[in-house]
Amino acid sequence: MTNQAFPAIAHLLRAHTVVEERLSGELSAVHGLSLKELLLLMFLEKAPASRLSRVELARCMHTSASTITRQAAPLEKRGLVGRDVDARDARLSYVVLTPTGQQLVEDARATFERSSSTFFRDRWTDDEIAGLSELLGRLTVSLPGSLI
Amino acid sequence: MTNQAFPAIAHLLRAHTVVEERLSGELSAVHGLSLKELLLLMFLEKAPASRLSRVELARCMHTSASTITRQAAPLEKRGLVGRDVDARDARLSYVVLTPTGQQLVEDARATFERSSSTFFRDRWTDDEIAGLSELLGRLTVSLPGSLI
DNA sequence: GCGAATTACTTCCGTTTGCAAGCTTTATAT
DNA sequence: ATATAAAGCTTGCAAACGGAAGTAATTCGC
Secondary structure: OOOOOHHHHHHHHHHHHHHHHHHHHHHHHHHHHOOOHHHHHHHHHHOOHHHHEEEHHHHOOOOOOHHHHHHHHHHHHHHOOOEOOOOOOOOOEEEOOOOHHHHHHHHHHHHHHHHHOOOOOOOOOOHHHHHHHHHHHHOOOOOOOOOO | OOOHHHHHHHHHHHHHHHHHHHHHHHHHHHOOEEEEEEEHHHHHHOOOOEOOOOOOOHHOOOOHHHHHHHHHHHHHHHEEEEEEEEOOOOOOOEEEEEEEHHHHHHHHHHHHHHHHHOOOOOOHHHHHHHHHHHHHHOOOOOOOOOOO
């Protein structure tokens, strides 16, 4: 039998490039958000009390702490997130979703969902889409950062 | 029925992040190549006469022409690629794989394949891997830049 | 208790990227 | 034939990123 892992990963890389291209364009045009900014807001929305510390966010986003610092700054300026301090541990500074940010996430999620469905417009059954979702989910099942 | 497109795309984005993290690390450590550099070399390897013009490369990689110019420069300095001119059209400058580059691609592809298989080590059947590959391939079937 | 190690966060620096502008060469229209 | 448009490539500029280093606060070891 042949090793199918390589073509699967190669297709994954290519599919991501194409998906990110289209999603980024739509989100930026409609809501003025980059894809990564929306993902950050979505992680906050999913978190308890709509807030996460910066290192927790970094783990969710699989990125560095310095990137979170710089990604959150413009969102804070726009009033989409706020900054909370921890009474017990003064090192922690939470990023918290504001009502404005919550509203924007809901709107942008609709754009995300609509744009996502366009990738499957032709020649896809619901079972195939669900199957792809299940397989991709299994690929990262033990790692942090799931939005589902 | 529920809309499964969103979770499928969300899982795709996350899987890509994790895959790129591990692949980049291994390729960089073992061969001193970034993932994108290897993909560029692989597109050359697959092309007729192991060469492509810079705009053709840009289309394969889904990136801009200026990025190709800058990505090819260090590879040329390392002797992995060369530069050809077109006798008919002086605007074209081809990027061509050298024997040294060809050898490095073969070595790095082995690393790529070995690393790819680690993502499926546990709880994956050959049919499931092939199924994932087929579904991801169909997602971008009409677009340029396939390595398969 | 108290110094040392660890953690959280920010800032600095080098790298990578896309877009816009520019240059050169080729194609097109009249 | 010539002016205009288009294509291919490169460079300048600004934005985004990771890692290293720095600062402040907490925890650990004894």
